[in-house]
Amino acid sequence: METLTLRRPDDWHVHLRDGEMLALAANFTARQFARAIVMPNLVPPVTTVAAATHYRDRIRHAVRPDHGFTPLMTAYLTDDIDADEIERGFREGVFTACKLYPANATTNSAAGVTDVKKLSAVFERMQTIGMPLLIHGEVVSPEIDIFDREAVFLETTLGPMLKDFPALRVVLEHITTEDSVVFVSEAGPNVAATITAHHLRIDRNDMFAGGMRPHAYCLPVAKRRKHREALRKAATSGNHKFFLGTDSAPHHKSEKESACGCAGIFSAPVAIESYAQTFEEEGALAKLEGFASEFGPQFYRLPLNDGTVTLERTAHAVPDVIEDGHIAIVPFHAGESIHWRLVD
Numbered sequence: 001m002e003t004l005t006l007r008r009p010d011d012w013h014v015h016l017r018d019g020e021m022l023a024l025a026a027n028f029t030a031r032q033f034a035r036a037i038v039m040p041n042l043v044p045p046v047t048t049v050a051a052a053t054h055y056r057d058r059i060r061h062a063v064r065p066d067h068g069f070t071p072l073m074t075a076y077l078t079d080d081i082d083a084d085e086i087e088r089g090f091r092e093g094v095f096t097a098c099k100l101y102p103a104n105a106t107t108n109s110a111a112g113v114t115d116v117k118k119l120s121a122v123f124e125r126m127q128t129i130g131m132p133l134l135i136h137g138e139v140v141s142p143e144i145d146i147f148d149r150e151a152v153f154l155e156t157t158l159g160p161m162l163k164d165f166p167a168l169r170v171v172l173e174h175i176t177t178e179d180s181v182v183f184v185s186e187a188g189p190n191v192a193a194t195i196t197a198h199h200l201r202i203d204r205n206d207m208f209a210g211g212m213r214p215h216a217y218c219l220p221v222a223k224r225r226k227h228r229e230a231l232r233k234a235a236t237s238g239n240h241k242f243f244l245g246t247d248s249a250p251h252h253k254s255e256k257e258s259a260c261g262c263a264g265i266f267s268a269p270v271a272i273e274s275y276a277q278t279f280e281e282e283g284a285l286a287k288l289e290g291f292a293s294e295f296g297p298q299f300y301r302l303p304l305n306d307g308t309v310t311l312e313r314t315a316h317a318v319p320d321v322i323e324d325g326h327i328a329i330v331p332f333h334a335g336e337s338i339h340w341r342l343v344d
Contacts, residue, residue, distance in 0.1 A: 001285065001313065002312065002313045003310055003311065003312050003313070003343075004276060004285060004288075004310065004311045004312075004313075004340070005308050005309070005310045005311075006272075006288065006289045006292060006293055006308060006309055006310075006311075007289055007293040007294065007304060007305055007307075007308055008032075008033070008034045008293065008305040008306075008307040008308055008309050009032065009033055009034070009244060009272060009292035009293045009305075009309065010033050010034055010035040010036065010244070010292075010293065010296050010297060010305065011029055011033040011035075011036040011037070011244060011245060011246050011248070011271070012036070012037045012171070012194050012243060012244060012245040012296045012300075013037055013039070013134070013173050013174060013194050013196075013245030013246060013247050014029055014033075014036045014037065014038060014039065014245075014246055014247070014248050014268065015038075015039045015041070015107075015247070015248060015249040015250070015264070016029065016036075016038055016039075016059060016071070017042075017250060018042055018055070018058065020324075020325065020327060021250055021327065022058060022059065022062050023062045023324075024250070024322075024324045024327055024329075025248075025250045025266075025268060026059055026062045026063050026069075027062070027063055027064055027067065028248075028268035028269045029069070029246075029248065029268045029271075030063045030064065030067035030069035031067060031342070031344075032271060032272045032309055032342055033069070033271075033272075034068065034069065034070065034305040034307065035069070035070045035071075035072055035297075035302075035305075036069070036070075036071060036072065037072045037074060037096060037097065037134070037245070038055070038056075038059065038071045038072060038073055038074060039074065039099060040052070040055075040073070040074045040075060040076035040099055041076060041099075041101065041106075041107060041108035041109060042055065042108065043108055044111070045076035045078070045108065045111050046073070046074070046075065046076050047075060047076050047078060047081055047085075048085055048089075049085060049088055049089040049092065049094050049095070052073040052074075052075065052089060052094050052095060053073075053094055055073065056071050056073050056094070059071040068307070072096040072097075073089075073094055073095055073096060074095065074096060074097050074098060074099045074134065075089060075095045075097075075098045075099065076098075076099055076101070076111070076112075077098050077099060077100050077101070077112070077113055077119060077122065078111055078112070078113065079113055079114055079115070079118045079119070080118075081119075081122060083121055083122045083125040086098060086122060086125065086126070086131070087125055087129055087131075090129060090131045091129070095131070096132070096300065097131060097132040097133065097134050097171070097300075098122075098126060098131065098132070098133055098134065099134045099135075099136075100112070100113055100116070100119075100133060100134065100135045100136065101113065101136050102114075102136065102138060102139065102140045102153075103140065104140055105136050105138050105140050105219070106136060106138075106219040106263060107219070107249065107262060107263055107264060109136070116157060116161060120164070123161070123164075123165045123168055124165065126168060126169075127165045127167045127168045127169075130169060130301075131169070132169045132170070132171055132299075132300065133168055133169065133170050133171070134170075134171045134173055135158065135170060135171065135172050135173060136173060136174075136220075137150055137153045137154065137157075137158060137172050137173070137175070137180065137220075138150050138153050138219075138220055139152045139153045139156065139157065146221060147204070147221065147223055147224075149220070150175070150176055150177050150179065150180060150220050150223075151177055151179040151180075154179055154180065154183045158170075158172070158183070159183075162187065162188075162191065166188070166190075167190060168190065169190045169191075169299075170190065170191045170192070171191075171192050171193065171194060171245075171299070172184055172191070172192070172193040172194075173193070173194050173245060173247070174194060174195070174196050174199065174220060174245060174247040175193045175194070175195060175199075175231065176199050176220045176221070176222065176223050176227060176231070177223055177227045177230070178226060178227050178230035180193060181193075181230045181231065181233075181234045181242075184241050184242070185234070185239065185241065187241075191241070192240075192241045192242070192243065192295075192299045193234075193241060193242055193243075194242075194243060194244065194245025194247075194296075195231055195234065195235045195242055195243075195244070195245065196218075196245065196246055196247045196265075196267065197246055197267045197270075197271050197274040197275050197278070197332065198216075198218065198222075198247075198265045198267055198274075198332055199222060199228065199231055200228065200231055200232050200235060200274075200275070200278045201228075201274065201278060202216055202222045202228070203222050203223065203224060203225040203227070203228045204221065204222045204223055204224060205225070206222065207221070207222065214256045214257050214258075214261040215256055215265065215330045215332075215334065216265070217256075217261060217263055217265075218247070218249070218263050218264055218265045219263040219264075221263075232278060232282055233282075235278070235279075235291055236278075236279055236282040236284035236287055236291070237287075238284075238287045238290055238291075240290070240294075240295045240298060240299070241295075242291065242295065243291055243292075243295035243296040243299065244275065244291055244292045244296060245296075246267050246268060246271045247264075247265075247267075248265070248266055248267045248268040248271060248332075249263075249264030249265060249266060250264070250266040250268075250329050251264050251266070251329065252327065252328065252329065253321060253328040253329060253330050254328070256330065265332050266322075266329050266330070266331050266332060267331070267332035267333075268331075269318070269322060269331045269332075270318055270331060270332060270333050270338055271332075272292065272309065272311065272342055273311065273338045273340045273341060273342055274332065274333060274338065275288060275291070275292060276288060276311055276340040277338055277339060277340055279291075280340075293305065309342060309343075310342075310343045311340045311341060311342055311343065312340070312341055312343055313339060313340060314339070314340075314341045315337050315338070315339045316337065316338060316341050317335070317336070317337050318331060318332075318333040318334055318335065318336050318337070318338060319331065319334065319335075320334050320335050321334065
């Protein structure tokens with residue numbers, strides 16, 4: 001197979017940032033994806049319909065018109081967010097979903113939720129109107145080892161939450177463990193998960209290969225190799241519960257390579273190519289279209305895209321750094337060769 005044509009895919013989890021970074025990052029995503037679920041963790045966070053509308057306008061302005069890209073906005077949940085505002089945004093087509101960050105779990109999450117019990121009324125409303133809840137699934141207790149925080153979240157938080165709100169539609173985002181694969185597989189049809197391109201390719205050893213590797217640091221952190229293998233098996237299985245979400249998260253090179261480096265991997269420039277390489281390695285290229293282009297919109301109750309994208313089997317080198325003005329970002333696969341290329 002020298003070319004691979006897919007129904008145009010969507011990215012069900014991406015960070016586009018704002019300002020000058022938005023102008024750079026958004027077009028990498030829009031070049032290959034028709035739609036993307038945009039994370040609301042700006043400063044200040046996107047908690048109102050007005051804020052989401054203005055952010056959506058900035059994204060549309062930043063993206064080249066010929067890309068035909070649709071940003072899907074999310075509401076950032078806080079302890080005191082207004083359920084009426086959430087429902088209004090959902091019914092008006094501004095909010096596609098709500099995002100739950102445990103407070104201080106990751107970048108720009110300080111305003112996140114301190115106790116999910118404070119959101120019972122919000123979850124009840126979301127369950128009633130069928131609005132998806134997107135979850136960064138980690139506990140933040142310092143006594144819990146960082147490599148165990150996802151598994152503990154399933155047991156102590158998500159499991160009880162689904163018992164209290166059995167019809168709540170949940171996407172467990174950027175899963176990193178075999179525990180999450182099993183949990184989502186065994187849960188009801190209202191529970192799904194996204195899997196990133198980078199968690200399909202790296203494990204925790206990659207953060208320490210020959211020294212500290214800050215550009216392999218993300219949250220949730222990559223886990224043991226057995227967990228990566230479980231993710232690859234789930235992604236390439238054809239199970240509709242697992243679909244594409246890059247969690248692409250650009251940071252300035254200097255902010256990654258610092259005394260306290262930021263968490264996040266900028267995979268957008270090579271996202272669909274990286275997924276194609278992984279699926280080919282697993283002998284599952286025929287299942288990439290479902291994972292990338294069908295299962296996500298089916299869960300979100302949105303139509304499938306009409307257009308297509310084509311990849312060709314052509315080895316190409318990923319640049320060491322992407323620069324634009326004073327912005328410099330190290331992309332995923334930097335300095336490596338990928339043998340699938342998206343045809344413009």
